[in-house]
Amino acid sequence: MIRTxxxxxxxxxxxxxxxxxxxxxxxxxxxxxxxxxxxxxxLSAMGIKIFRAGIWKPRTRPNSxxxxxxxxxxxxxxxxxxxxxxxSTEVANVKHVYEALKAGIDxxxxxxxxxxxxxxxxxxxxSLRGMxxxxxxxxxxSPDLELWMGAIExxxxxxxxxxxxxxxxxxxxxKSKYRNDPHWQIPIELKRRIPGLVMIxxxxxxxxxxxxxxxxxxxxxxxxxxxxxxxxxxxxxHALSDAAQQITPVQLQELIGHIVIRAAExxxxxxxxxxxxxxxxxxxxxxxxxxxxxxxQISEQIGHYKKQNNIAVFQHSRWDKxxxxxxxxxxxxxxTPLFVEEIFKLIHEESVNRQAAIMTRQEQPH
Ligand code: PEP
Ligand code: MN
Numbered sequence: 001m002i003r004t005x006x007x008x009x010x011x012x013x014x015x016x017x018x019x020x021x022x023x024x025x026x027x028x029x030x031x032x033x034x035x036x037x038x039x040x041x042x043l044s045a046m047g048i049k050i051f052r053a054g055i056w057k058p059r060t061r062p063n064s065x066x067x068x069x070x071x072x073x074x075x076x077x078x079x080x081x082x083x084x085x086x087x088s089t090e091v092a093n094v095k096h097v098y099e100a101l102k103a104g105i106d107x108x109x110x111x112x113x114x115x116x117x118x119x120x121x122x123x124x125x126x127s128l129r130g131m132x133x134x135x136x137x138x139x140x141x142s143p144d145l146e147l148w149m150g151a152i153e154x155x156x157x158x159x160x161x162x163x164x165x166x167x168x169x170x171x172x173x174x175k176s177k178y179r180n181d182p183h184w185q186i187p188i189e190l191k192r193r194i195p196g197l198v199m200i201x202x203x204x205x206x207x208x209x210x211x212x213x214x215x216x217x218x219x220x221x222x223x224x225x226x227x228x229x230x231x232x233x234x235x236x237x238h239a240l241s242d243a244a245q246q247i248t249p250v251q252l253q254e255l256i257g258h259i260v261i262r263a264a265e266x267x268x269x270x271x272x273x274x275x276x277x278x279x280x281x282x283x284x285x286x287x288x289x290x291x292x293x294x295x296x297q298i299s300e301q302i303g304h305y306k307k308q309n310n311i312a313v314f315q316h317s318r319w320d321k322x323x324x325x326x327x328x329x330x331x332x333x334x335x336t337p338l339f340v341e342e343i344f345k346l347i348h349e350e351s352v353n354r355q356a357a358i359m360t361r362q363e364q365p366h
Contacts, residue, residue, distance in 0.1 A: 053075075230252055295347065
């Protein structure tokens with residue numbers, strides 16, 4: 001089912017410019033009235049129209065700052081009165097929805113941990129039935145497109161038409177330069193399935209630090225996504241949550257100033273832009289490299305096993321079988337056999353070299 005009524009014009013308030021990037025900014029958490037107003041004033045002066053702040057904070061471990069809860073709703077009201085900004089916050093249960101709506105919050109979002117749980121999403125969706133409020137759905141913590149889709153569908157089936165997806169990256173076991181790996185192919189596929197869907201990238205939670213915020217924000221724009229949600233704090237280093245990834249409003253202004261918006265034209269009837277396809281290629285190459293890294297690690301483990309058990313590094317029969325199977329798979333996928341054979345010869349050679357190095361390495365005396 002293509003949901004033709006989930007579109008940008010439906011999602012954003014009428015007086016917010018549809019120009020990219022649509023920016024949502026504000027602190028990770030509402031910490032005090034002063035922090036909220038100071039941040040909002042600076043953001044508003046920069047022309048930013050939508051303010052974010054977490055009031056109920058889902059924290060991984062107890063005894064961290066869990067937000068001021070309902071008390072902070074009054075600060076949100078103040079932000080609205082003083083600056084005219086639209087306010088947004090995270091809701092994780094029916095009580096949050098009720099309190100947020102009562103306090104006049106303009107946009108709500110479902111956080112990554114909640115999107116993971118269909119029971120929780122359904123309860124929120126049921127509580128919103130018949131309401132006319134924009135809802136942002138963050139991707140689930142795990143790289144699971146169907147869960148993300150499911151949460152959007154639950155809201156849609158409750159009659160919510162003002163929906164945006166927030167791409168905040170995905171948790172992964174493997175170490176990477178990101179706090180949450182962007183796995184760009186997942187939001188790209190979501191947008192392919194729901195073409196009008198407003199895609200907002202959250203570089204703050206993807207990066208977990210300030211270093212790559214710009215790079216991730218620019219990538220999102222190159223993929224034709226509509227918006228960015230970026231955590232902004234007057235004194236980031238002393239923030240009560242996510243201190244490492246927040247930036248000041250001035251730094252945000254600089255970041256936005258450097259973003260290049262490239263034409264999103266459609267070439268030769270091809271639905272995706274050149275930048276989108278290149279970003280996908282970049283993604284795939286990174287996956288190839290990670291797989292190679294993993295393959296070499298396992299190969300080295302095998303090397304240690306062979307050494308302990310006095311098995312020779314190279315077995316002809318194994319290599320013959322491996323190459324035959326890879327070429328069969330390559331044939332099924334329509335890949336040129338010679339090309340695949342060359343690649344696997346190189347990979348195999350590297351594996352053998354690594355194992356041979358393990359065999360000849362002298363154990364250090366303890
Ligand atoms: C947040 O936006 O403050 C937040 C808690 O994000 P996420 O749900 O993406 O972890
Ligand atoms: Mn945060």
